[in-house]
Amino acid sequence: MPLGEEKNGACDRSIYVNNPHLDSMTDDILYHFNLGTSTHDLPAMFGDVKFVCVGGSPWRMKSFIEYIAKELGLSEPNADYPNICAGTDRYAMYKVGPVLSVSHGMGIPSISIMLHELIKLLYHARCTDVTVVRIGTSGGIGLKPGTVVVTKQSVDSVFQPRLEQIILGKPVVRSTELDGELAEELLQCSKDLAEFETVIGNTMCTLDFYEGQARLDGAFCSYSEEDKQSYLAEAYAAGVRNIEMESSVFAAMCKLSNLRAAVVCVALLHRLKGDQLTSSHDVLNSYQQRPQVLVGHYIKKKLNASKKS
Amino acid sequence: MPLGEEKNGACDRSIYVNNPHLDSMTDDILYHFNLGTSTHDLPAMFGDVKFVCVGGSPWRMKSFIEYIAKELGLSEPNADYPNICAGTDRYAMYKVGPVLSVSHGMGIPSISIMLHELIKLLYHARCTDVTVVRIGTSGGIGLKPGTVVVTKQSVDSVFQPRLEQIILGKPVVRSTELDGELAEELLQCSKDLAEFETVIGNTMCTLDFYEGQARLDGAFCSYSEEDKQSYLAEAYAAGVRNIEMESSVFAAMCKLSNLRAAVVCVALLHRLKGDQLTSSHDVLNSYQQRPQVLVGHYIKKKLNASKKS
16 A cells, blocks of 8 residues: 655655555554654654665664764764664664664564564655665675675575565565665765775575574584585575675565665675684774765765755 | 583583584684683683573663572672673673573574574583573463463474574474473472463464564555464464564574573463554563563572572
């Protein structure tokens, strides 16, 4: 049920929810955000949102909102950005102007709870033309540490662009296609910036960080270094350039909701050369800022273009 | 490779890691805890740990350590319990005496990263005879809200006691058996306390909170109220009394590591009657304390018994 609105004679890109039951609910509690339709004026709080950035760590999402506020000239001296979900420790949420920044924890289940509630929030707030970008960290394959990967396709452990979800005990397969045009625009932003390397590649999404990603340093490991190398080489041959744990359900849910979506992750290490994150704290920190800088540049460019038009 | 030690003539129950590669590593960085074998003296910091309580929310795990410190007479006036993982926001960890309290976020992937690093931590610290309990929240089936469920078997979406993990692209099935004796001891603790109802039952573990648990209030829903009721009735008939998102991998990994393990979750609502958490904040909060109270009583009882013997 799209909430289509006519504005300037053109139909906006609307947020879809695909749930006929929502209409019969008198109010909707977004439990893990500690927000709700009867306790909060969601259109007033969020109606102007055009960009949503999501990432695993609450600290990183707070630092992103401070960064983007400065970039957009919306920061005030000594400004503090309160956590909109302060009543819960499940997720953290920050907003400045048209940009919302939300943490999602680690793994498919954690981001999927957040996205269900985010999509309903954007729907209740009657947002239109929203772009959502996941900014995160990942392990790279065949890339110099610090390289940023914009995801072409999110693939599963056998390198297929699909997500199998279980609904009422039965498997349902969903497409993990992302917006190709948006990925190219982000790549162009990296060229504009010329600060670090960015590539477009496939991203493998796993349910586990250790055995699921062929690491040799978990509590359990039943395979050899050779098995690991050959699995990661197969992944590389299938176009996989990095591995993380949220992109598949992010892509699938954004596609179902008509949200323009991209995944931008920095590769913290080269997995063919090792499994442990041995780089210094400062180096890892500087790598983690790259997706923020890239997406910050994109948002600024888009907002400037819309001012001019 | 068990680290068996002889003490008082009896062989302790040791922590297993099942990874031959660990021995050849000069140091081991527990990245998501911000701890490591070359930067921290893990035996000195954690060698005395006998009980580990894990739960989703960092706030709850901090409140648990404050509660257990009081219960065990280990709290000092104005004592603050510093977060041992203060350098990261992925997990929070607190310790008092022989009790460790660790948060794990939401979902199987999030708790599995934590458990890989926790098991390695206990192994590096040469801990023995460790009991691990997950204290959490859940949706109940056929139970009065506030009832505590001690898990008999953690089952999947078709009610089987197994976890399928993907390793090098291939499915591996692991048992989700928990310690039956420990479950009975916990049930007895609830009888000692006589403060709230506790049952032993099966726990369904899902990868999704909305569609994966047959909720009607997610952003997407392709099934009817009748479909939902009939799926949950099937679950009830298979012995399922509550639904949560971490127990299967928790059970599987503890079993592989020789850790005595239990899952103790309070049912916040009766899922046959609704999906939204409409109870007041105070009521939900008091429900969430019940697993803490139960496990606190168990730990006290065990420590008193070992003092006497």
